[in-house]
């Protein structure tokens with residue numbers, strides 16, 4: 001094998017997946033019924049499901065590739081959520097590990113309505129086997145965040161990077177209540193949903209996002225280099241406002257200049273090995289320091305929200321090369337018709 005093609009979050013975008021695989025040189029092989037490349041391997045970063053119009057097609061294509069050895073995959077938070085949604089919580093009779101609330105139901109609707117019950121069960125038993133990360137020596141892949149302390153906790157509980165029993169899955173998926181702490185739950189959250197920082201722990205208020213929801217926790221930009229202050233690490237939209245309607249970044253400049261708590265600072269990626277991830281719904285073209293750095297590359301460019309299904313073609317390089325993003329035109333926003 002000469003290289004790896006790391007492919008971003010698909011979310012049921014079957015048409016875009018087929019187009020991209022063909023462009024990358026993957027051909028459908030009648031013997032294995034899978035797309036395959038003569039000398040490269042695909043790696044999917046998870047989040048195959050939910051939202052898009054072609055849930056079944058995407059699952060068929062990707063599972064066939066993984067089964068035949070032409071691709072590898074890591075679990076996304078949507079696969080993890082699908083498992084938790086389907087598994088009854090034996091500690092809380094009548095409930096599931098993920099609540100069947102209106103919001104969760106809507107988020108999972110495409111998967112539930114496009115697949116028969118038998119198909120759902122078939123793919124859920126596959127999701128269970130997906131590793132939470134891949135360390136392939138020269139490159140690493142995880143859905144949202146490469147975080148060693150969390151991986152150590154997971155390895156302790158699971159004896160490896162994947163679940164092998166329902167008990168393990170239940171332990172990781174059951175949301176702690178009130179003041180309870182659950183190290184395995186928090187560790188899986190960090191890897192699959194990314195770390196967050198509590199702004200109120202720095203004495204700064206929450207901000208309102210574009211939907212008007214107050215957020216006291218900001219996503220951590222764990223891929224950044226040379227980070228020293230809250231402002232450097234917290235992902236806060238430029239147009240976020242505070243309670244009084246003032247621009248958040250301007251109004252709380254002083255608070256945002258504070259030094260970081262060790263627990264937040266330890267989420268930063270300081271290793272030299274390139275790590276690839278998805279999850280973050282980036283827009284337009286990959287921007288240095290925001291979407292990629294010399295050692296990190298996000299491949300989620302919002303395929304299902306009118307963006308592009310992006311791949312990164314890794315040929316053994318030790319530093320990320322912007323020109324290895326595919327497509328790599330000036331603007332990634334695709335003109336592909338939606339399926």
Ligand SMILES: [Mn+2]
Pocket residue numbers: 009047076077078143192278279280
């Ligand atoms: Mn995700």
